[in-house]
Amino acid sequence: MLLLEWPGKSPECAGMPEHPAVYHMLDVAAVAERLIAPFQLAPDLRDAFVLLIALHDLGKISDSFRAMVRGAQAQGPRHWELTEVLLHKHDDLLAPRMGGDPDTRCTLYAAVAGHHGKPPSLNLGTLPKPPRIRDYMNAVRHVGMGADAAAEVIEAFCALWPEASLEGLALPEAVRFSWWLPGLCAAADWVGSNTRWFKAQAPGPDLSDYLAQARQTAAVAVAQAGLSGAAVQSGPVFDFTLRPMQAACTDLPLPKGPMLAVIEDETGAGKTEAALILAHRMVQAGKGRGLYFALPTMATADAMFRRAALILGRMFAQPTLTLAHGRAGLSADFRDVIADGERHEDEPGCTAWLAESRRRALLADVGVGTIDQALMSVLPVRHQSLRHFGLSSKILIVDEVHEMGEPYIATELERLLQMHHAAGGSAILLTATLPMALRERLLATYGGGPVSPAYPALTVARGDAITAFPSDPRPVKGPVLVERLDAVERAVGHIAEAAGQGAACVWVRNSVDEAVAAVEALRAEGIFAHLLHARFALCDRKRIEAEVLARVGKAGTGRAGFTLVGTQVLESSLDLDFDVMVTDLAPIAALIQRAGRLWRHMDERPHARRPVAAPVLQVLSPDPDHVADDRWLRVTLGRGAWVYDLADVWRTARVVFAAGRIEAPKGLRALIEAVHGPEAEPVPEVLGRAEVEALGKAAAHRTQAVHNLVDLAAGYRDGGGASSDTSYPTRLGGPSRTLVLARSTPNGLEPWAEREGLSLAEAWALSEVSARAARLDKLPLPDQAAPEIRAVTQDWPEWKRADLKVCLVTEDGTICEGLRYDRSLGLLFDGDIS
Template sequence: MNHVIDLRAPWGKLGNSDVPHPLICHAIDTMAVAEVLFDQLVSARLRSKLTSAFSPIGEARTWVAFFCGLHDLGKLSPAFQALRADVAVRLMGEPAAGAIRRLPDYKRVGRIDTPHGVLTAVRVEPMLRAWGASLRTAQDLANAIGGHHGFFLRSETLRHARGGVRDHGGDLWKDWCVEFAEHVLQLRNLPKPSEAAWAQLRIETDLLVVLSGLTSVSDWIASAESNFPYAGADVDLAAYVERAAEQAREAVRRLEWIPWEPPEETRYKSLFGEDPRQMQFDVEQITDELDAPLMLIVEAPTGEGKTKAALQAAARLARSRPGSGPGGGLYFATPTRATSNQAYREISELINRYQPELAVKLLHSSAEDFLIAERMRNREDEALQPSAVDQDGDPAVAAEAREWFTRKRGLLAPVAVGTVDQVLMAGIRSRHVFVRMTGLSGKVVVIDEVHAYDPYMSTMLDRVLQWLGFLGVSVILLSATLPARRRNDLVRSWRTGLLGHNMTPALDATVAYPRITYATAETSQTVPTAVSGLNADRRMTVIRVPDEDMVSWLLEQVRRGGCAAVVHNMVRRVEKTQAALEEAISRLPAEERPELYVITGQLSAKARSEVEDRLRRAFGPPSREEEPDSPCKVRRGEVDRPARAIVVGTQVLESSLDLDFDLLVSDLAPIDSLIQRMGRVHRHGDAHPRPAHLADLTLAITGVEETDKGPKLPPYTGSIYPKAFTWRTWALLRDRKAIHSPGDVAELIEKVYGPQPVTCPSGWTALDEAALTLEKSHTNQRFDARVLYLPWPRRDMPLRDMTGRAESSRQTRREGRPS
């Protein structure tokens, strides 16, 4: 006997109320949200692939939304309905009520039934097979939506679940699930199953990943009662479809997920109101000639404007192309919170000129503190509160869903700036990793200072680049300079993912620095570029100043005027220098006392923001006038440069702030770090008046004691930088009188990091042991990353491999290393 039920009777959400939100209404809600998000979260390239994949059965947008809506089909079971047996029995009647009553009291004995996400996959697979889909397609689609609580399902999990006939309800409830799905098809005017060519449907892994991500995000938004009030069991479903569509549009609007729409004219001068430098012009030409997906690697000295070049390229890549659809997104990743804050200001300024309604998100652990301290917090509606997301499972799922809609986890926002950790998390086998991938899939991803990552992070980054290539994501990498081997690794990783097989790039390692590397599906090439007058023919005099003489020498240098920076490798050295300077300055005549600034990464967010603001006002770039014919409005700032000043800090001075000094004192560090620090001397060219005695660029290296057995450095320096790199750097610089940039840069980098490093004095016997220790450490770091990272992306890869043996997504850096 065929028992028909009212499909409005099974409840989907109840909360503490007796008024249900029917399961079919939640399916309609989720479908409506997915249709809105289809253009906003899924890239134009993947939308095109989805359109092609679903063409045998109809229009991709609606079919994708349909599968998103089926994610909770497993709730149509006696076990789930029994969680509120009082409501379910009243609404569903017999024979459903009998099956519900026969189940044990789960409140008393605990849950022993199949989680509804798993049961969704168990129900969907045979249903699609009956409709004509192949076994692989049915399994893939079932797993993609059944894993919406964060984990794709293992074969043994599904096999065990299929045996739970009692709490599933048997054939009767199975038939009701099919009736439920077919009624949703009818409500949304989709073809009957018998009218679609299911046997021709093929969905590859990249599309399944974004389908899974879209399912979870749509479910979270649809689960907020503020967006979709509970409809009650007597709802008119035909009318509800229209109502849900309007509610979905309003729900997404409140999230302010407005697609980034760069202006139609994306040339550099149009965006920034100034003529591009040669490197910026070359980047503009490359992106103008090549279509996405594209990888760019820009290697140029500090101060050349790599950030602006990347933003211009990203704007060009995000612009509409024929048939690609509107808009796009951007994630700008930096190595530290301080550099994220700096980039946030610059990107917000650009976006606000052309699209002020689009809020740029800042993503790192202290972003809220920074924004409050800066008094730049954007107006936001009350945070989205998904409810009953996993009512029959892990309560942490609802909390995690809410986190995705805060600033700390706002990777879904169209334009965001934050630390590289947010990108690296997308490479770790972890809960909801597919949501991270979906968030990145519709963006241009820019990664700054890519030379700054240790082997652990670099190994993780290589795997993420494979996946970004696999998803067709354009990537822009910025660096002061890279060893040739590292440049090849980055290009190989991305192109391997894009093409689906290992591709060793044939890059020309002899191309002079500065340079631009680009890669597409068809080609990869490195080409030379040129530096501006600011960085052309920079000759940095190198001198040595003993620790015990540094304070007196430094005060003598600025006595006649000038601004100096002191960069130490450790906070304890900053504190020691600060104390010595304060004592010495107190003994000077008032008219000769320099202003003293101190900044480290250990300052509170509020104190850090205040110091950074003082530093920008004193040593930042000068204001520039608006150009009358420029379409963009340039926000003018003021620089109040002191007559004499000393800034003492850690590596935050190395790259976090756009500051200009007349003189640099630095602890010994690996050559790439020293090159970064050197970029802070005369960074703004002739924009600031220079004291005559500091007209020449000077690097004073301190904290090094020369011995026959090698350089003696301050205690604990080895915990900051590997001895092999600092000693090789000293071998290059100990007898050197000057460093010429850009001419010497590439050679210096290769002699420290390349396969044939500099030859060191024979007495430095500890260097051989240090090199072996370094290699062992690098091997261990790479192994540790490989234990965590995602498998190699393949078009036919089982989804379960993405979340199998899941790890914490927070393991983006080696334990004990600074964030």
């Protein structure tokens, strides 16, 4: 059979056969049949998609690809672009068999051709005649003798899926599927190209017999890759007495079709468990076959991963579980679940195939990761469609949504929900402090929802809102009183006194520099304060987090007198419980989150066991009633005054000091809306310019987000892209630089992180620390061409040598003039500490 003479892959080694292109195409189609089966598609449309995926590498039936496989220099368009050319050229063969109008077919041709993570770039136009005929004919010239053979392949493959049909598929639906189909094709291609399962075979079986063989192999491959899906378990997810929101999620009527639910409740009310209960019911109702937890930071994702690993076995039978963020490989918890061996039915696991790539993580039954991994499914970056396909079968659970209210990321989140809804996906949003205006915008992505100021609330788009909840029988801390401290010295004195009385104390500062200064001031008063912020090497941050959790976590011991100073990393990443809290003035959402770490676990430590009489939030702040100029906040908070929009901070001060308390849950809505709602108080005239600048910045960020996002209406070919992940950021902020800390040994430079139990690569990764580029770029950092540094980096890829700077930390902590590192204080710039 002459079709088998066109190679699909080079021989793995000398003496091995070339795997025919048509065999490879059928391998991938057989995998696609497995992956597409659970989606609720009409049989004829499902077969049409499989047939198109079978033709995804039609461009390998070309003179140029065959020459390249056999050692010649690549010339002309890439094979996947030639796929689209050949599908255009032979549309007269596909049209009578598949039906559909020309634009619909063209849209889907481009989708399967773009399975390498980016859409085709040749300007072919639409059928029946490409407008740029010269480019088209040049591409056909590179196909050469393959043009007639490609026609034979199309005829033969159509006979293998005779029921395939696009009839009735309108162009808007084809455009919607054009974002999803490349991801399905890419996933099938990755599995179908893996020689662990699909070994090279010399020409032999005819196409029908080979497809039967490939289908048997595909069943094994999909299962071993971890893509065959997990059965949903029956029975309750939890066996403890449910709290009010959790009980509401048990009884909530589920609407037909895709749904969006918003869970609003105070910090510590059990929203995560409520979401798991609701998600389990949604999976049982066929609204998804898995979950993706999207968290605001890697630290929160790591914490959620540990929790998820313990409970998923009650939701699914042997689910695959992945951790999806840039440092997932450094998580000991994640490494523990990566295995190809047998597991108990209540144990989640992760296959080696899934763990190989962060992009594959969203294909697992359950993924836990940062919101960034999900947001990349709506940015024009390479393999955007793969992420979209992976998410499309999941219940998307977005936690800490209030932390995504910044205009840029909020606009991305809206687009993510729109795209997820269009693919038939459902979602749950969790929040403690979401402004009503943002809630309405997010609900609008699923058709809108009831508008109610009630709090707590369980709101369903196009459905009802549950706003009446019984009282929680568990011990409550009651209102958190709010008092103002007008100077750093008073804050230091308050903590020193409380720590001396045996209270577990925390001071949350807005900036790292001010946090370091606070630690120095407390230590000068004889209080050994611990410090936690984002400017530690990862190994030290993990060590400090573990120490802090052991002392003031839910089951912590040795709390008496323990004192911690931290930054925003304390707001959501760790489940901590303090007796006394001081905080820098911050926007109301941040203050509420911080106060949620004050007297948090009342069932573990009721009033009688606390060393202080009541929970009081001491807020370091100038008087909001006396604002002389726009330096109002700077005098009291120093560098911490630059972190948040001044107008929001001033309004927060006015509202919270006037109220004198934060009363959860019933008083939270009023506080949030008084700062962010339409009736918010005008700022003093001297702060007007700052507010105008902030509004302009917010509008610019929204515009930038809209410009950066994929254009859903344009379809994958014209609306997608293939930029690197760094070209289109998931969130805005000043650029940062990453340093890799090293120490000197007789054997040369070694990682700052201890090597015990770690590979060398892991130890170097755990030695990384980041800081703002604007500060680092002013310093004389070590010369990366120095012999001792070149010895470390010589085997690193070029991008890594360009992005990371290896820095020797001397015995006294010096890195260079103006910069040093301390294990207990982190990365220090001149002036951070005296």
